[in-house]
Amino acid sequence: MIIAITGTPGTGKTTTANILEEYGLIVYNLKDIAIQNNFIDGYDRDRDSIIIDIDKLDDYIGEIDREIVFIDGHLSHLLRNARYTVILRCHPRELRRRLERKGWNKKKILENIQAEILDVILVETVENHPRDTIFEIDTTNLKPREVADIIVDIMDNDFMVDSFKIGSIDWSEELLKDEELWKE
Numbered sequence: 673m674i675i676a677i678t679g680t681p682g683t684g685k686t687t688t689a690n691i692l693e694e695y696g697l698i699v700y701n702l703k704d705i706a707i708q709n710n711f712i713d714g715y716d717r718d719r720d721s722i723i724i725d726i727d728k729l730d731d732y733i734g735e736i737d738r739e740i741v742f743i744d745g746h747l748s749h750l751l752r753n754a755r756y757t758v759i760l761r762c763h764p765r766e767l768r769r770r771l772e773r774k775g776w777n778k779k780k781i782l783e784n785i786q787a788e789i790l791d792v793i794l795v796e797t798v799e800n801h802p803r804d805t806i807f808e809i810d811t812t813n814l815k816p817r818e819v820a821d822i823i824v825d826i827m828d829n830d831f832m833v834d835s836f837k838i839g840s841i842d843w844s845e846e847l848l849k850d851e852e853l854w855k856e
């Protein structure tokens with residue numbers, strides 16, 4: 673069974689995935705799988721990143737015969753072979769701080785903050801998966817370990833939990849309210 677861990681860059685996917693790995697769980701990084709197997713469809717100069725062939729990757733993970741495998745990556749929600757999807761969310765202001773700490777440039781930071789406010793990944797996930805297989809965790813005030821523990825908890829409860837269902841996270845006020853966020 674594949675569980676996708678997705679979210680806007682900076683929401684903490686890899687940090688959380690590393691803790692899950694510490695717990696002895698199996699985690700693959702989506703981009704690593706793509707590179708190792710040459711599931712690459714070109715190069716995006718504007719974004720300075722490879723273009724991943726998601727269909728090939730999806731077929732590949734469909735063949736994985738293990739009880740539970742997590743896939744860490746901001747495109748992992750596009751994998752139809754993922755049984756469940758966990759979307760990590762983060763308040764735009766905190767997301768900005770996290771991306772600044774990563775040393776990203778202003779343009780990329782603003783692009784990602786905008787995507788987070790507009791629920792881009794949530795919308796794409798809903799297009800690809802049944803709602804009751806999607807979970808959202810607001811990581812803004814959580815430590816990475818707490819995020820990992822929530823994921824383990826959801827798993828231990830056979831994904832039959834009502835908390836962390838989609839629909840309660842809404843950053844849209846930030847679009848109008850927070851001029852600080854948009855100041856160059």
Ligand SMILES: Nc1ncnc2c1ncn2[C@@H]1O[C@H](COP(=O)(O)OP(=O)(O)O)[C@@H](O)[C@H]1O
Binds near residue numbers: 679681771773774814
């Ligand atoms: N729950 C959290 N609380 C505070 N900072 C976090 C949290 N999760 C991750 N970070 C920090 O935010 C940055 C981005 O995390 P990272 O795991 O690389 O995100 P992603 O893989 O989603 O792009 C890193 O500097 C990381 O240490």
Ligand SMILES: [Mg+2]
Binds near residue numbers: 686
């Ligand atoms: Mg990452």
